Amino acid sequence: MALVAGVDSSTQSVKIVIRDAESGAFIREGRAAHPEGTEVDPQSWWSALQEALSAAGGLSDVAAISIGGQQHGLVAMDHQGKVLRPALLWNDTRSASAAADLNREIGGDQAMADATGSVLVASFTASKVRWMADREPELAAQIAAIALPHDWLSWKLQGGNEFTELFTDRSDASGTGYFDPVSSTYRRDILALALRSEREIYLPRIVASNVFGGVTPDGVQIGAGAGDNAGAAFGVQAQPGDVVVSLGTSGTAFSVSTTPTHEGTGTVAGFADVTGNFLPLVCTLNAARILDAAVRILGVNFDRLSELALSAPAGANGLTLLPYFEGERTPNRPDATGVFAGMNLTNSNPESIARAMIEGMLCGLADAVEALSAQGVAINRIFLVGGAAKNPAVAHIASALFGREVIIPPAGEYVADGAARQAAWALLGDAPDWDLGKVAHVQSSPTPHVLEKYRLLRDATVNW
Secondary structure (H helix, E strand, C coil): CCEEEEEEECCCEEEEEEEECCCCCEEEEEEEECCCCCEECHHHHHHHHHHHHHHCCCCCCEEEEEEEECCCCEEEECCCCCECCCEECCCCCCCHHHHHHHHHHHCCHHHHHHHHCCCCCCCCHHHHHHHHHHHCHHHHCCCCEEECHHHHHHHHHCCCCCHHHCEECHHHHCCCCCEECCCCEECHHHHHHHHCCCCCCECCEECCCCCEEEECCCCCEEECCEEHHHHHHHHCCCCCCEEEEEECCCEEEEECECCCCCCCCCCCEEEECCCCCEEEEEEECCCHHHHHHHHHHHCCCHHHHHHHHHCCCCCHHHCEEECCECEECCCCECCCCCEEECCCCCCCCHHHHHHHHHHHHHHHHHHHHHHHHHCCCCCCEEEEECHHHHCHHHHHHHHHHHCCCEEECCCCCHHHHHHHHHHHHHHHCCCCCCCCCCCEEECCCCCHHHHHHHHHHHHHCCCC
């Protein structure tokens, strides 16, 4: 029985699952926390990975490992491989103006979308490179190599010695802002524009998902890895026409598509997936943490939050939340804050507040699904995954807002599972079909009036 390990190195923590390569049978797991913040010393990821590996029983009996990771983050290294500054993460919005500048300099938003599949926002690595070039020019002048979080961890697993050992996959590279997912090649002209320098920067080589990119000193093969959303899509074994709505720190709606997208407003990012297809994606900054805020505000646990929300009518008795607690990416409002609207004596109660907070979190993702459809993306099934998907109120309200059935796989670590399945693909030669277990199907009556009120508030409130 060959074993494979899959890693999800996310914003908040690292999770590891070890599974049988052929059947996908769960063997063991481990996890460790990451520090909070929008810039983090990458060494903390490496320390957490070692802690999680130890908790999972190590890799002595594991044949292959693959890492899924948070997208976009900038890990800048000097000629000796030293990290020059704490990594700027996807949710660091200080590079918003740098993103706007790069879009303009390349010829406009549509020109950037045509070149890279996406209009740049603060999240993208290229935006952070430009911010560093402008705000920290002495450090930027020392950059010899740039990696993404999952690239850097795969490099460290090999020993972290030579830049030639750096590798990545097309799904994560497609979130840099200097990569063309159609040709699967870097756009070094955009990187040079971002860095304000033509000098050569070492970038990780692109490795196909069905081959290995490196090996640990102990002989464990290392798979190509993936961006977290592409990993999750591969973990739930999504097919073209499937949309996955993922509720993590951020909220994402993405679909496996056989054709690329080049949407010029910045709503839909045209990423690549793990299988050679494409992964058009819409991202919101505010998802599961809105539920965290709700339980703090109301002084309840998550089960009670669900009960409260389901006891209130759709529309929360007229209370509407614009959930931009950490700014927002879609729509692109990095400096915005959250807004409650329509509060009155009737809805000044825990039930309405609970309902409004869950509806507010999900309305942005209902808009995301609609944006994918507007780009011609087929929507046959909607999967709901992520920690918040386990909340019964979330599933019920999501179906009502999406206006269709949602499918909820068993609770699991689907980014880590996708990485493990990718490692199994490289090990076995074919991508295995793993049993997801019993999935739930939730169908609620549509509530279009809730979306209408949310959109009125969204359009009336630019920056609060």
